[in-house]
Amino acid sequence: MPDPTRRSEHSRQAVLQATRELISELGYAKVSIEGIAARAGVGKQTIYRWWRSKGAVVFDSFLALSEGADGMALPDTGDIEADLKAVMRATAAEFTDPAFEAPIRALNLEIAGDPELAALYREKLAGPVDEAKKERLRSAQRAGQFAEDADLDLALELLYAPLYQRWLLRTAPITEEYADALVDHLLKAFRP
Incomplete structure (x- = not known):
């Protein structure tokens, strides 16, 4: 049986990576939750379940750079x-x-x-x-x-x-x- 926490962590990391990439490529103003979801291969609802705003996703994407x-x-x-x-x-x-x-x-x-x-x-x-x-x-x-x-x-x-x-x-x-x-x-x- 698949481990849902592993899948969730994989999705979380994909969202954070997609956020960093899109900000670097497009600039902050042009980045959207929809764009992040599409790049990460997750649904918008997944992002909104974990983060309350684009700013919160950006914060976590930055914080993740310091992880480890x-x-x-x-x-x-x-x-x-x-x-x-x-x-x-x-x-x-x-x-x-x-x-x-x-x-x-x-x-x-x-x-x-x-x-x-x-x-x-x-x-x-x-x-x-x-x-x-x-x-x-x-x-x-x-x-x-x-x-x-x-x-x-x-x-x-x-x-x-x-x-x-x-x-x-x-x-x-x-x-x-x-x-x-x-x-x-x-x-x-x-x-x-």
Whole structure:
């Protein structure tokens, strides 16, 4: 007898893959639930049974890109500068990778207009990722490499907001050198 959970997982993965492909090929505005269903080989009702909106499908398609990663912990080699530069370079690479960029842009459009999706994003992705980042900064504080009295939420905003703004507005290229410069300036401000 066939296992319905296996079939469901196969359909779920097909929908998520189809969503990413269509966003990359057509752009977010032209992607529809009907198009996703057709590409994935499932009925529209299957999609609506699992997701409440196109934005929710886009969110899960983006979240699925992170599945299978080794948790959310940041590297901790004992050298906060090297670790932050590795993370910021990886972030810069993600933001410039077409496989990530189109879904990230689409997700940002949806989050901007959907408070419920924004809350889900904070709960499932942004919150846990930020907590992992703050844990790495706490480790640097304990090692005397980062100011003990630093506001860690503010430190993360100072580190990531310029990169995000440059990406969002396409004002300049996002390079490894730029990622490194952001880390250098953050550490200049927050060294003990």
